[in-house]
Amino acid sequence: DADVTQTPRNRITKTGKRIMLECSQTKGHDRMYWYRQDPGLGLRLIYYSFDVKDINKGEISDGYSVSRQAQAKFSLSLESAIPNQTALYFCATSDPGTYQPQHFGDGTRLSIL
Amino acid sequence: QQQVKQSPQSLIVQKGGIPIINCAYENTAFDYFPWYQQFPGKGPALLIAIRPDVSEKKEGRFTISFNKSAKQFSLHIMDSQPGDSATYFCAASIRRETGANNLFFGTGTRLTVIP
Numbered sequence A: 001d002a003d004v005t006q007t008p009r010n011r012i013t014k015t016g017k018r019i020m021l022e023c024s025q026t027k028g029h030d031r032m033y034w035y036r037q038d039p040g041l042g043l044r045l046i047y048y049s050f051d052v053k054d055i056n057k058g059e060i061s062d063g064y065s066v067s068r069q070a071q072a073k074f075s076l077s078l079e080s081a082i083p084n085q086t087a088l089y090f091c092a093t094s095d096p097g098t099y100q101p102q103h104f105g106d107g108t109r110l111s112i113l
Numbered sequence B: 001q002q003q004v005k006q007s008p009q010s011l012i013v014q015k016g017g018i019p020i021i022n023c024a025y026e027n028t029a030f031d032y033f034p035w036y037q038q039f040p041g042k043g044p045a046l047l048i049a050i051r052p053d054v055s056e057k058k059e060g061r062f063t064i065s066f067n068k069s070a071k072q073f074s075l076h077i078m079d080s081q082p083g084d085s086a087t088y089f090c091a092a093s094i095r096r097e098t099g100a101n102n103l104f105f106g107t108g109t110r111l112t113v114i115p
Helices: none
Strands: A004-007 A010-013 A019-025 A031-038 A042-051 A054-057 A065-070 A073-078 A087-094 A108-112 B004-007 B010-014 B020-025 B033-038 B045-050 B056-059 B062-067 B072-077 B086-093 B103-105 B109-114
Touching: A004 A087, A010 A019, A019 A031, A019 A087, A019 A108, A031 A073, A042 A065, A042 A073, A042 B103, A054 A065, A073 A087, B004 B086, B020 B086, B033 B062, B045 B056, B045 B062, B045 B072, B072 B086
Parallel strands: A010 A108, B010 B109
Antiparallel strands: A004 A019, A019 A073, A031 A042, A031 A087, A042 A054, A065 A073, A087 A108, B004 B020, B020 B072, B033 B045, B033 B086, B056 B062, B062 B072, B086 B103, B086 B109
């Protein structure tokens, strides 16, 4: 089983809909992250969380919200989806510490029509 | 704006060749430079990383060269194999007082190794 699991893997929805992407991990890591990947732009950080009580905005948080329900679960919501939020979304986890690697899930491909 | 600039966007080499991917940055506060490898349908995975107190790091066939004065670093893949075909991302991070060390990624290089 994957250490970092994202659901759903694919989602197609319409403009204006509320969408939730979920991430769960079995690595026991405190830190969790949400990124979006766009062709030609690389990965950009949306939100990150150091523990259940600590949520922080990343580079591109506008239009997104997150919830850290437990150490192992971190969800990303799009309150009212718009087409330019069509992208590949990744969840990642890491241990605390400056040089700890981030471990990524396999992504959710989201298309907003 | 893009904090880490990566080139080329795509690269095709023959098996056994040595592809080189280059990255550049402006922020001298960056203190950690990892490379991530991503296969289709998968998330990125850490390949190799370097800190600015060394000029080179090797792990197997993968080498990072780091030029602090030029604010550039590069990934070399020795004796490249078709299984190395993937997208490669460079990244950089700053250690902050809050303990945050968020990664800023380059735009990625799609490498194809022809058998």
